[in-house]
Amino acid sequence: MLREVLSWCFLFCLGLCVQAPLVVSVKPAPNAALTSVWGPGLEANVVLPARFFFIQVVDNEGRNFTASPGENTFEVKIVAPGEPFSRIWIQVLDRRDGSFLVRYRMYASYSSLHVEVLLKGAHVAKSPYILKGPVYHDNCDCPEASAEAWLKNMHCPPSFPQIQRDLSYFPSVDPDRNARDIPRRFGQRQSLCHYTIKDNQVYIKTHGEHVGFRIFMDAFLLSLTRKVKVPDIEFFVNLGDWPLEKKRTPDVLHPIFSWCGSNDTRDIVMPTYDLTESVLETMGRVSLDMMSVQANTGPPWEEKNGTAFWRGRDSRKERLELVKLGRAHTHLIDAAFTNFFFFEHNENLYGPLVKHVSFFDFFKFKYQINVDGTVAAYRLPYLLAGDSVVLKQDSPYYEHFYRDLRPWEHYIPFKSDLSDLLDQIQWAKEHDQEAKKIAMAGQQFARTHLMGDSIFCYYFKLFQEYAKLQVSEAKIREEMELVEQPKDDLFPCFCHRKKVKDEL
Numbered sequence: 027m028l029r030e031v032l033s034w035c036f037l038f039c040l041g042l043c044v045q046a047p048l049v050v051s052v053k054p055a056p057n058a059a060l061t062s063v064w065g066p067g068l069e070a071n072v073v074l075p076a077r078f079f080f081i082q083v084v085d086n087e088g089r090n091f092t093a094s095p096g097e098n099t100f101e102v103k104i105v106a107p108g109e110p111f112s113r114i115w116i117q118v119l120d121r122r123d124g125s126f127l128v129r130y131r132m133y134a135s136y137s138s139l140h141v142e143v144l145l146k147g148a149h150v151a152k153s154p155y156i157l158k159g160p161v162y163h164d165n166c167d168c169p170e171a172s173a174e175a176w177l178k179n180m181h182c183p184p185s186f187p188q189i190q191r192d193l194s195y196f197p198s199v200d201p202d203r204n205a206r207d208i209p210r211r212f213g214q215r216q217s218l219c220h221y222t223i224k225d226n227q228v229y230i231k232t233h234g235e236h237v238g239f240r241i242f243m244d245a246f247l248l249s250l251t252r253k254v255k256v257p258d259i260e261f262f263v264n265l266g267d268w269p270l271e272k273k274r275t276p277d278v279l280h281p282i283f284s285w286c287g288s289n290d291t292r293d294i295v296m297p298t299y300d301l302t303e304s305v306l307e308t309m310g311r312v313s314l315d316m317m318s319v320q321a322n323t324g325p326p327w328e329e330k331n332g333t334a335f336w337r338g339r340d341s342r343k344e345r346l347e348l349v350k351l352g353r354a355h356t357h358l359i360d361a362a363f364t365n366f367f368f369f370e371h372n373e374n375l376y377g378p379l380v381k382h383v384s385f386f387d388f389f390k391f392k393y394q395i396n397v398d399g400t401v402a403a404y405r406l407p408y409l410l411a412g413d414s415v416v417l418k419q420d421s422p423y424y425e426h427f428y429r430d431l432r433p434w435e436h437y438i439p440f441k442s443d444l445s446d447l448l449d450q451i452q453w454a455k456e457h458d459q460e461a462k463k464i465a466m467a468g469q470q471f472a473r474t475h476l477m478g479d480s481i482f483c484y485y486f487k488l489f490q491e492y493a494k495l496q497v498s499e500a501k502i503r504e505e506m507e508l509v510e511q512p513k514d515d516l517f518p519c520f521c522h523r524k525k526v527k528d529e530l
Contacts, residue, residue, distance in 0.1 A: 091124030
């Protein structure tokens with residue numbers, strides 16, 4: 027009897043299997059040999075505060091992964107041969123699109139480095155990558171004497187259109203005239219730094235009361251002069267938010283370097299202090315930077331919240347209107363203030379203050395609203411680096427890269443008075459794949475143009491082109507002080523470019 031029952035069960039199960047075969051989906055497997063590895067972090071001559079390179083996962087059929095194979099798929103080892111302890115901090119960041127960003131920060135210099143990228147113990151692509159030294163850490167004072175060699179090593183573009191546009195208003199630059207006139211015009215009411223770089227050393231004199239933001243410029247100039255010989259140059263930096271030099275006839279214009287430009291001024295625009303600091307402090311004390319964002323872009327596009335998101339303070343009238351608009355259209359906009367400073371907080375109009383939201387949590391939302399603050403909203407680089415689509419306000423203000431962005435390709439524009447914002451959000455909701463395509467194009471722009479190597483290139487090309495306009499030599503002026511390089515007594519480096527004097 028038991029044998030008959032078992033036979034019947036076997037035949038019944040076999041019938042089920044025949045009628046409804048079990049379908050097992052096989053996930054594609056990463057192929058170590060076909061996977062691609064590339065980037066400046068694999069080149070000894072590219073010295074950055076945090077070096078980086080990329081991994082694009084490829085399957086056995088030669089197809090790129092478009093989703094994460096798992097954040098622990100790859101193991102990266104970086105060692106200095108002959109060194110028992112390598113002071114190198116490594117992070118492998120999963121960008122969740124089938125690619126990884128590997129960054130590492132060196133706290134000492136080495137004669138060479140071996141970079142191993144491993145997949146289940148097997149070397150990936152052309153791993154191990156041998157960086158023939160010396161390989162210098164960021165604090166090593168060992169500038170490349172040849173500007174052409176440094177620009178080539180860094181893969182800098184031949185020019186930046188924004189630099190050419192800004193400098194076109196200044197056929198020549200007179201350092202003596204500027205040293206006399208600029209402090210008279212702006213030194214009492216504004217906060218300025220007067221810099222001279224002479225023989226690759228940085229000198230400074232400050233004007234005005236609020237000069238704390240000089241720390242960002244000081245740090246960057248010191249970092250740049252450790253890497254390359256900067257032309258002798260003398261210039262003024264505006265430490266405030268607003269650009270200073272109004273449209274005037276060319277013969278009375280004065281060159282002022284500012285973090286931000288505007289349509290009615292002629293300031294020379296640099297990368298913002300926020301972006302500059304994030305480049306210097308990546309993997310240091312700053313947690314929000316262009317690399318960290320790429321590993322924290324929230325859920326996949328299809329799973330994101332379908333409302334437009336904004337958080338911030340009340341630094342512009344349009345932000346008040348945005349929050350009121352959101353309160354009236356909660357199905358389209360989630361906008362709230364985290365702080366009031368400039369205007370009166372009317373809770374009936376603007377609702378209660380809300381807690382700060384982690385920037386990475388912004389990307390739980392599909393649509394990101396970018397509205398000016400006191401000037402341009404400096405969060406735009408980070409918003410672009412995510413994989414949400416940016417809706418950007420038409421604005422008279424701009425950062426150094428804005429004019430390379432194209433509306434409807436890298437972002438969705440809306441009018442400065444917000445009159446068409448609801449329509450643009452509705453368009454995005456009704457054209458989901460087009461909106462996703464714009465989001466991905468904006469993300470690719472940020473990955474290509476706003477990383478640390480690009481910021482160093484921009485600054486150097488700006489100083490190089492500006493120096494060519496000077497009609498007389500840069501001078502170390504009265505009351506200027508030397509900005510000294512930081513001491514690195516614990517892990518000093520020995521620069522191969524500097525000659526050691528023979529002992530007598």
